[in-house]
Amino acid sequence: MSQALHPMLNTAIKAARAAGAIINRASLDLDLLRISTKSSPNDFVTEVDQAAEQIIIETLLTAYPGHGILAEESGRAHGAKDSDFVWIIDPLDGTTNFIHGFPVYAVSIGLAFRGQVQQAVVYDPARNDLFYASKGRGAYLNDKRIRVSKRTRMGDALIGTGFPFRKGDNFKRYMKMFELVMQSCAGLRRPGAAALDLCYVAAGYYDGFFETGLNPWDIAAGSLIITEAGGLIGNFTGESDFLNQREVVAATPRIYGQLVQMLAPFSRVIKDVDDDTHPTEAPKTEGGEAAPAAAAVDAPRKKGPVRIRKADLAGAKDEDSSL
Known part of the structure; x- marks a missing residue:
C-alpha cells in the first residue's frame, strides 16, 4: 500500500484478513459446515461467522483493550461498554451466499469515535479485494484510490x-x-x-x-x-x-x-x-x-x-x- 495508513485502520485490516482466511478455508469444504437459523427462517448463522467474529474481536481488543465492540453475533458482550471508540463488526456479510457457495460475501469493520465513523474496512476474501478508508483521507481499493462514477442520469x-x-x-x-x-x-x-x-x-x-x-x-x-x-x-x-x-x-x-x-x-x-x-x-x-x-x-x-x-x-x- 503506497500511503501510510492510520494505526487503527492497519489493525482493522489485520483483523479483516485474519477473518477472511478463516472464511476462505471453510469455503473449500462447505459440506462440513454447521448451520443454524437465528430468530426467523432464512436468517442463517454458521460456525464460520462466529469464528471470524472471535478473531476480529481478539485482534482489535489486543491492540485497543479500552475500546467498545458492537458485533453482529455477540452484540456488546465484549469490550468496554462506555468507550468513545466503538468497533462495529459484521464478520460475514452475505452468509446465505456463503453457505450456497455463491462467492459474494465480505468482512465489514468500522470504527466510530463519539458516534462518527472514522475508519472503515470491507474485505472480500473470495477476490482478495480490500476496500478501506480513513475519514478525510479518501477511499481505496487495494492500493488504488477510488471515486464514485460520473453518471448523472x-x-x-x-x-x-x-x-x-x-x-x-x-x-x-x-x-x-x-x-x-x-x-x-x-x-x-x-x-x-x-x-x-x-x-x-x-x-x-x-x-x-x-x-x-x-x-x-x-x-x-x-x-x-x-x-x-x-x-x-x-x-x-x-x-x-x-x-x-x-x-x-x-x-x-x-x-x-x-x-x-x-x-x-x-x-x-x-x-x-x-x-x-x-x-x-x-x-x-x-x-x-x-x-x-x-x-x-x-x-x-x-x-x-x-x-x-x-x-x-x-x-x-x-x-x-x-x-
Missing part, C-alpha cells in the same frame, strides 16, 4: 439493491419501490451483501444503491467508504440519520437526488419537529460542494456528520439483514 444508472427475505417484511411496499426504480434506471442488481454493495458504489461499479432492513454493522464501514469516494449516503428522505433507521440510499451526488425523490414516499422515518427549526441544507460531497437540491427532498433538519447514539448501538442487536 437515472436512465444511464446501474443500481444495486437488497431484497427483503424475512417473514413479516413488507414485500408489497418493496415491490412498489422495485418497480419504480427498475423502470427508471438502466439495470437493477441484487448480489446479496450490503457491505460490498456500498463499496461497489464507491468504486463506480454501481451508480446507486438502496435497501431496507439493514443494521448498523451492515453499513457502518461502507458508509465512510462511500463518502470518502465522493458519494452521498442517507435515509430515504435524504437525511444523514440512517444507521439505525433500517433504510439506506447511497449514490453519486446527482443520482442520489433522483433516488431520494423516488424513495422518500416509502420512508419509515418519522421526522422530528425541533423547536429551533434548522434551514434545509443539502448533503455535501467529499470536496465540500453542495449536492443537487433534489438531495434535500423532505429533509427538515440540518445535515451533520453521521452519528451513532450509544443507546441505538445498545439496542441494535436484533435481527440480521443482508444475507
Whole structure:
C-alpha cells in the first residue's frame, strides 16, 4: 500500500484478513459446515461467522483493550461498554451466499469515535479485494484510490439493491419501490451483501444503491467508504440519520437526488419537529460542494456528520439483514 495508513485502520485490516482466511478455508469444504437459523427462517448463522467474529474481536481488543465492540453475533458482550471508540463488526456479510457457495460475501469493520465513523474496512476474501478508508483521507481499493462514477442520469444508472427475505417484511411496499426504480434506471442488481454493495458504489461499479432492513454493522464501514469516494449516503428522505433507521440510499451526488425523490414516499422515518427549526441544507460531497437540491427532498433538519447514539448501538442487536 503506497500511503501510510492510520494505526487503527492497519489493525482493522489485520483483523479483516485474519477473518477472511478463516472464511476462505471453510469455503473449500462447505459440506462440513454447521448451520443454524437465528430468530426467523432464512436468517442463517454458521460456525464460520462466529469464528471470524472471535478473531476480529481478539485482534482489535489486543491492540485497543479500552475500546467498545458492537458485533453482529455477540452484540456488546465484549469490550468496554462506555468507550468513545466503538468497533462495529459484521464478520460475514452475505452468509446465505456463503453457505450456497455463491462467492459474494465480505468482512465489514468500522470504527466510530463519539458516534462518527472514522475508519472503515470491507474485505472480500473470495477476490482478495480490500476496500478501506480513513475519514478525510479518501477511499481505496487495494492500493488504488477510488471515486464514485460520473453518471448523472437515472436512465444511464446501474443500481444495486437488497431484497427483503424475512417473514413479516413488507414485500408489497418493496415491490412498489422495485418497480419504480427498475423502470427508471438502466439495470437493477441484487448480489446479496450490503457491505460490498456500498463499496461497489464507491468504486463506480454501481451508480446507486438502496435497501431496507439493514443494521448498523451492515453499513457502518461502507458508509465512510462511500463518502470518502465522493458519494452521498442517507435515509430515504435524504437525511444523514440512517444507521439505525433500517433504510439506506447511497449514490453519486446527482443520482442520489433522483433516488431520494423516488424513495422518500416509502420512508419509515418519522421526522422530528425541533423547536429551533434548522434551514434545509443539502448533503455535501467529499470536496465540500453542495449536492443537487433534489438531495434535500423532505429533509427538515440540518445535515451533520453521521452519528451513532450509544443507546441505538445498545439496542441494535436484533435481527440480521443482508444475507
